[in-house]
Amino acid sequence: MSDSTTDPADGQTNRPEAVPGRPEAMIEAVGLSKFYGDFAATRDVTFTVRTGEVAAFLGPNGAGKSTTMKLLTGYLAPSAGEARIAGFDMFKDRIDGSRRLGYLPENGPLYPDMSPRSSLQFFGRIRGLSTAQIEDRIEKVVDLCRLSSVIGKPVGKLSKGFRQRVGMAQVLLHEPDVLILDEPTAGLDPNQIREVRKMIRTLGETKTILLSTHILQEVEAMCNRVIFINEGRVVFDGTPLGFKAAEADLDQRFQQLTSGGAAIA
Numbered sequence: 001m002s003d004s005t006t007d008p009a010d011g012q013t014n015r016p017e018a019v020p021g022r023p024e025a026m027i028e029a030v031g032l033s034k035f036y037g038d039f040a041a042t043r044d045v046t047f048t049v050r051t052g053e054v055a056a057f058l059g060p061n062g063a064g065k066s067t068t069m070k071l072l073t074g075y076l077a078p079s080a081g082e083a084r085i086a087g088f089d090m091f092k093d094r095i096d097g098s099r100r101l102g103y104l105p106e107n108g109p110l111y112p113d114m115s116p117r118s119s120l121q122f123f124g125r126i127r128g129l130s131t132a133q134i135e136d137r138i139e140k141v142v143d144l145c146r147l148s149s150v151i152g153k154p155v156g157k158l159s160k161g162f163r164q165r166v167g168m169a170q171v172l173l174h175e176p177d178v179l180i181l182d183e184p185t186a187g188l189d190p191n192q193i194r195e196v197r198k199m200i201r202t203l204g205e206t207k208t209i210l211l212s213t214h215i216l217q218e219v220e221a222m223c224n225r226v227i228f229i230n231e232g233r234v235v236f237d238g239t240p241l242g243f244k245a246a247e248a249d250l251d252q253r254f255q256q257l258t259s260g261g262a263a264i265a
């Protein structure tokens with residue numbers, strides 16, 4: 001049962017009250033299942049990420065990471081369950097939830113013929129920002145994502161690393177306090193990976209983040225929480241220390257949880 005609903009009588013959103021002293025639930029998956037015919041891409045996925053947490057969403061190929069993220073962000077309708085962002089039900093109150101959310105899909109929404117500047121202006125208008133707000137925010141995200149040297153070039157001509165930074169700038173433009181990032185370091189070279197990790201660590205100081213990855217080292221580099229999914233089900237949810245499980249290192253744990261499948265590092 002959702003405790004974040006819109007009262008049809010007055011159109012007001014009834015978000016759950018924050019409990020004083022307790023970090024607020026910012027990303028909530030409640031029994032999320034997605035079926036394609038008989039096949040369950042996710043099955044009863046349940047977890048909560050609270051303020052102050054940077055959570056790694058780990059799992060092998062096809063485990064259900066992207067599907068869960070699309071369900072959480074309202075891009076996909078679930079077969080069962082609920083998704084809430086900052087307390088807003090992403091199916092009933094998606095517009096309110098989206099104001100608080102920055103979502104970087106696996107292959108970000110980049111328009112190859114547009115420059116970073118024009119694409120950021122476009123996303124700013126979609127977000128309903130004023131021209132002055134857009135220009136102010138563009139200046140900030142261009143600085144944060146270090147895009148000034150490519151600001152006027154077509155996005156399609158940029159390196160993968162710069163394209164990923166344009167994607168991050170788009171995600172950060174409206175100052176969301178919740179970030180859902182689908183494989184933000186995929187396809188980047190080691191220097192670019194270091195830069196993106198550094199940026200995520202900085203963002204994690206003020207934002208709640210869920211990021212998917214195959215890479216076990218990303219957990220230690222950026223995250224204070226691990227949610228591991230395999231064959232559509234959550235099989236571990238805890239701290240990186242807990243994930244290491246006694247003397248076993250992350251690689252061994254990964255292989256145990258995937259029935260001996262090869263770890264992807």
Ligand SMILES: Nc1ncnc2c1ncn2[C@@H]1O[C@H](COP(=O)(O)OP(=O)(O)OP(=O)(O)O)[C@@H](O)[C@H]1O
Pocket residue numbers: 036040041059060061062063064065066067068
């Ligand atoms: N539209 C669809 N129709 C049928 N099956 C789908 C569809 N989308 C995803 N799947 C299947 O659901 C499962 C989970 O896919 P998903 O993309 O969520 O996995 P993932 O953990 O993100 O994988 P990867 O790490 O490879 O990106 C996979 O077996 C995939 O083939």
